[in-house]
Amino acid sequence: MPLLLALCAFHAAAHDVSARTPTPLTCGNASDAVPLYCLAYPGAVNDYFYSPIVGDIDLISHSDGYNLQGVACYVFTTQELSTIPLFHVYDSTTPDNLYTTSTGERDLALENGYLDAGTVAYIYPSQICGSVPFYRLYNAAGTAHYYTINGTERNALLAAGGWADEGIAGYVLDWSLCSP
Ligand SMILES: *[C@@H]1O[C@H](CO)[C@@H](O)[C@H](O)[C@H]1NC(C)=O
Numbered sequence: 001m002p003l004l005l006a007l008c009a010f011h012a013a014a015h016d017v018s019a020r021t022p023t024p025l026t027c028g029n030a031s032d033a034v035p036l037y038c039l040a041y042p043g044a045v046n047d048y049f050y051s052p053i054v055g056d057i058d059l060i061s062h063s064d065g066y067n068l069q070g071v072a073c074y075v076f077t078t079q080e081l082s083t084i085p086l087f088h089v090y091d092s093t094t095p096d097n098l099y100t101t102s103t104g105e106r107d108l109a110l111e112n113g114y115l116d117a118g119t120v121a122y123i124y125p126s127q128i129c130g131s132v133p134f135y136r137l138y139n140a141a142g143t144a145h146y147y148t149i150n151g152t153e154r155n156a157l158l159a160a161g162g163w164a165d166e167g168i169a170g171y172v173l174d175w176s177l178c179s180p
């Protein structure tokens with residue numbers, strides 16, 4: 001599988017270059033990581049919904065008309081060693097789904113009319129345990145937050161215009177790319 005090998009080489013190189021924190025003695029058990037699915041709302045008013053829960057995906061695709069895009073990355077659904085909660089708040093009018101590890105940002109969104117959807121997943125707060133950045137972008141015209149581990153896609157969206165760089169939401173796993 002040359003493509004998979006190339007991807008693994010790319011991710012390994014990216015990890016070497018950007019790893020700035022020492023590896024702690026404790027990590028989450030990668031065997032427990034599950035896919036975080038991405039769904040997109042079609043049409044002019046863009047929105048992206050992320051969940052590791054198959055029931056959520058069924059619900060939002062059937063009742064709300066979102067389309068499953070695929071697996072965004074891998075996350076934990078219970079708090080594993082060195083992980084922190086990724087909070088989910090949403091505004092169904094714009095619509096927008098916002099994911100953040102910051103309680104301050106979550107609380108500010110709640111004060112501004114967003115609703116609390118609790119903790120969607122547990123992720124790493126820094127690039128440890130073989131994790132990769134989960135890039136966060138924002139489209140003001142569509143009031144849409146978008147998250148991706150794909151640096152090429154992120155750069156392409158920023159270059160295309162309309163998207164603002166909102167940094168890194170946290171660190172997640174993409175080890176499945178390198179699995180047989
Ligand atoms: C990781 O999880 C797998 C599957 O649940 C389990 O078999 C294994 O013992 C766990 N490893 C550790 C170090 O806890």
Ligand SMILES: *[C@@H]1O[C@H](CO)[C@@H](O)[C@H](O)[C@H]1NC(C)=O
Pocket residue numbers: 007150151152153156
């Ligand atoms: C990353 O994004 C680029 C640009 O959208 C795409 O061509 C490429 O297939 C993506 N890579 C992966 C591993 O999804």
